[in-house]
Amino acid sequence: MFDGFEEFDISTTGASVHGCRGGSGPPLLLLHGIPETHLMWHRVAPHLAERYTVVATDLRGYGDSGKPPSTADHEPYSKRAIGSDQIEVMRELGYDQFSLVGHDRGARCSYRLALDHPDAVLQLAVMDVVPVGDAYNRADKDFASSTGNGRSSPRQNRPRNSSSTRHRPIWSTSCSTLGPR
Known part of the structure; x- marks a missing residue:
């Protein structure tokens, strides 16, 4: 489905993250919405890969990524925890800075990630989500x-x-x- 992309599984502090990477150029992270997985990007990613190094992951709790036990406050599935996973993945892949696109739940995680790591996110695009503020x-x-x-x-x-x-x-x-x- 992602011809020319390599699959990966990266262990982060909170969960194992599954995804794929392909293309060349500046890094671009794609985060899916509910109830999708990274596979939702299969028609767009090859086109983006002509200009970017595209990284598409399954958020924790989705697809082939880890599903850690929750807690009473649900912190393991918070937008901050999911965003931290993505920062660790991108750093493991060698990217300290990257552009970020999020859809639906992925957009909410993208907001949080950009707020927590403003030096890492060069550009942010969110889709199908109402700005909370x-x-x-x-x-x-x-x-x-x-x-x-x-x-x-x-x-x-x-x-x-x-x-x-x-x-x-x-x-x-x-x-x-x-x-x-």
């Missing part, structure tokens, strides 16, 4: 009412299961609107 900062009464999920939502004037109330996005925006309000 923006979501919380904008989650006011109007936002709750517009989603149809607020308890005080003025839905009583609309039919309960009409097409106008079903399939309404909870968050719909473009990057240009994510700036200051």
Whole structure:
């Protein structure tokens, strides 16, 4: 599936991480979302490998990566712990700095990794995830009412299961609107 890529298993402080690496150029780490594994990148990675050294891993708890026992606070599966695994993998592969792309859960782990290791992450791209800070900062009464999920939502004037109330996005925006309000 990843022609020209080499598979690896690297032991980190918290778990064994499975992945693959291929291509040449600046290093680029790809982190998958839920419920995928590194295999989700199989159509994109070969194209990226024409310009980058692509590293795609299974996050801890997914695919062929280790699945350490959890704890009461779930710390072994925190975004910080998963991000630390990825830093260790990239350093083991010889990359102290790299670009990072995360999808869904991988995006959340990417945020944390970039915050904890700003000198390691040269560029960050996240996909299919709402920026947490923006979501919380904008989650006011109007936002709750517009989603149809607020308890005080003025839905009583609309039919309960009409097409106008079903399939309404909870968050719909473009990057240009994510700036200051």
